[in-house]
Amino acid sequence: MSKLLREHFEKITALTDQEFDYILSHFTTKKLKKHQFLVQAGDQVKYDYFVVKGLLKASFTNNDGKEHILQFAMEDWWVSDFQAYFNQTEAILDIDCIEAVEVLCLSLTNREKLCSEMHKIEHFFRRKSNFGYIALQSRILSLLNSSAKERYEELLQRSPILFQRVPKTLIASYLGVSRETLSRLSS
Amino acid sequence: MSKLLREHFEKITALTDQEFDYILSHFTTKKLKKHQFLVQAGDQVKYDYFVVKGLLKASFTNNDGKEHILQFAMEDWWVSDFQAYFNQTEAILDIDCIEAVEVLCLSLTNREKLCSEMHKIEHFFRRKSNFGYIALQSRILSLLNSSAKERYEELLQRSPILFQRVPKTLIASYLGVSRETLSRLSS
């Protein structure tokens, strides 16, 4: 189960066995069933979560009760309410399990500890963050520039797996389209 | 002129004079007039730019000739086509000057050199990138959740300075609204 995490780190930086064991000792483990919440709006957000198994969504629900999905997370991805996590403020997002889930939990304290003790870990997280930034930029561009249909097709091409694991309603909410419109687009 | 850069670094990490001088030696300087391009779509992107003076926009122009502004950058901000810069691919963005501009230029090589030589610089860039990620997430949320009018008002509240320095047409393009609609909203 920790193998996935090690491989994940080693995509960016090589680690000795001791180094990895040391890193791993800063994580805790958590298992959740389908429909359970990892974070709920209003919570304190103590952890960043590395997904070992399963599938989650991070979403914002507005006053009218409308839900917008900010991120899906599956194996090999990190998920949290980053705003709340990094700034130690109240969560504005809900993060809940679309499938049964296993995650590795990294507290902000442990993250900063690892980053300051091990330069290569700071390097790792810098690179991760850079990639994340680029991905979000391209999502913004897609929201500004593309029609609902184009966004649908882009996503289908980029993450076809998602369409097998997630109901269309949620895909719609991620794309910023109504469920009905999405249904018409895909037929 | 380099004072701004030093202050910028020191918001996150303290530096000795020698450290800062060393850092600064990895930057070059560039001045541009209004309407000049720092980056054009198709270019190789050699630098990340720290804005010392002036105002720029980074935008994407689609096949129909429609321009979407991804980012404004003014004093104390960084701007580049990050996708192209980090991945060493062709620029897809145009970056051009809305006002006369002075920037400090950091090549990818020098950036990585500084990051690997000085742990505190790697730390600095990790934190910058984290903040950037959070800011983009909240922009995505605003695009998914808010109406044109709400987005307009959020921006007006968050960056009122922008409205004094940038024509409404460009604000509209940043918000993802037509010029005409924005005009009707603000009256």
Place this chain on the structure above:
DNA sequence: AAATTTTTGTGATGTAGATCACGTTAGGAA
């Protein structure tokens, strides 16, 4: 297998915002 809940499709209608088309005003340049 029956009951319940979730997911999906599809018609009818409504609306925010786009697009087109002008005219006016304001800034820069010669």
Place this chain on the structure above:
DNA sequence: TTCCTAACGTGATCTACATCACAAAAATTT
């Protein structure tokens, strides 16, 4: 000043997509 271009406002019309409403199918639970 005069010329020229960029910025801004505003009406008329159009359209992509939302919303409402209902039904069928699929998945989950008992």
